[in-house]
Each structure stands twice: as structure tokens, then as C-alpha cells.
Amino acid sequence: xxxxxxxxxxxxxxxxxxxxxxxxxxxxxxxxxxxxxxxxxxxxxxxxxxxxxxxxxxxxxxxxxxxxxxxxxxxxxxxxxxxxxxxxxxxxxxxxxxxxxxxxxxxxxxxxxxxxx
Numbered sequence: 001x002x003x004x005x006x007x008x009x010x011x012x013x014x015x016x017x018x019x020x021x022x023x024x025x026x027x028x029x030x031x032x033x034x035x036x037x038x039x040x041x042x043x044x045x046x047x048x049x050x051x052x053x054x055x056x057x058x059x060x061x062x063x064x065x066x067x068x069x070x071x072x073x074x075x076x077x078x079x080x081x082x083x084x085x086x087x088x089x090x091x092x093x094x095x096x097x098x099x100x101x102x103x104x105x106x107x108x109x110x111x112x113x114x115x116x117x
Contacts, residue, residue, distance in 0.1 A: 008070035012077035064098040
């Protein structure tokens, strides 16, 4: 029997993006070979990343562990001035600098960005 793959559903802000993440979780959980976990970036209380900041903090460690244990990611986030919201960009930076070779966990796994229109 094949081991189930894990998908991390990351929602960047509340409201409709949370609803979208929950709907996707229900769809994914009904698939035979995949299970999903939903996380809220607002709950991690990450400091704003800047060069020279101490990178050994518990919030970044916890978030990085979530990404390391997932086989793929879905980001549920609104458009923010034509790009990703700052909370998502900051989280991606923290995950990438915490990885062992300073390469992003995102590069080696399947990921998808979705937003409500």
C-alpha cells in the first residue's frame, strides 16, 4: 500500500481565504492517497525578517517544521498590491533561511497559489 502524501494548506489572512483552505482540505481529505493540514500564518507571530536578525526563534522553527513534513503546499492568499501579501512573503523567507542549505523547502516540492476572485 502506498503511503499517503501530505499537503500543507497555508492561509495568509482570515475570512474567505480561510473558507477556501477549509473547502480544499475537505476535497483533499476525500482523495484516497492524500491528507491535508491547514495552518494560519497569523498564528506564528513571526518577526519581520531583515539581514542580521537572530534566525533561531521558536516561531520560525515551528513553521519550518510544518513545511519540512509536507509533500506539497497550497497557499490561500489574497492579492496585495499586485503580489503576495507581506505575511506570506515574510513566512517564505523564514522557511527558506531556516533550511539546512539556505534553499527553500518550496523549491523541491509541488506548490500552488490560489486566491478568490
